[in-house]
Amino acid sequence: MMKLSGSVLVMMVVVMLQQALGAVDATSHQMQKRAMAELLVDSTLKAIETDGLDVVLGQINNLNNTRFRDTNDVNGYVVAFANNGTCLAHGQRPGDFVGRTTEDVILAKIPELKDKLDGWKVNTLMVEKAQAGGGWVTYNWITPTGVVYEKTSFVxxxxxxxxxxxxxxxxxxxxEDVAPAPDPTEE
Incomplete structure (x- = not known):
């Protein structure tokens, strides 16, 4: 059996604690993102009831309006889709998405991704989850430069x-991870 000096043992414990705290920090960060996504969706639904659908969709599409955005995270925004897959409002890139289906966007951006991303499948999962009362859906998505990555959304x-x-x-x-993501799933 190998003997470790006291200082080596202390260093090992410190490293293990740092790794554990990093995992806790990452989990905490993920929990904050989940909570913010749920808050954004719920506040949007409440606003639709009080202010009307057209007003809210207009506010989501107005990039100067912060009502339906996480002002601390550029990726914290709301999206609205018709059940047929057509984007009605997009809080980050309305010019690229509104009036188009997810499949249209994928094919217009990078046609080679046709077999890697299935916009219709993602839409079907979103509709099913929304009609069942709402929840989380995990799916593949694409950056504007064509990198496929895994995303999860509250719907x-x-x-x-x-x-x-x-x-x-x-x-x-x-x-940056650029690892193939699994097929879309629901939680």
Whole structure:
């Protein structure tokens, strides 16, 4: 059996604690992102009830309006889709998405990704989850430069609008990870 000096043992304990705290910090960060996504979706649904759908969609599409954004995170925003897959509002890139389906966006950006990303499958999972009362869906997504990565979104359906859903989410893997993500799933 190998003997360790006291200082080596202390260093090992410190490293293990740092790794554990890093994991806790990462989990805490992920929990904060989940909570923010749920808050953004719920506040959007409440606003649709009080202010009307057209007003809220206009505010989401207005990049100068921060009502439906996490002002501390550029990726914290709301998106609204019709059940047929057409984007109704996009809090980050309305010019690229509004009026188009997810599949249209994928094919327009990088046609080679046609077999790697299935916009219709993602939309189907979102609709099913929203119609079942809401929840989380994990799926592959794409950066503007064509990097595929894993994302998860909280999705719900507005009370009086059964033909659409609202979502907000965050990146599970960063685009730099560039590891193939699994097929879309629901939690």
């Amino acid at each position: 719900k359906q507005p009370k009086d609008y059964k033909d659409m859903y609202v979502l907000s989410g965050y990146d599970v893997t960063t685009p």
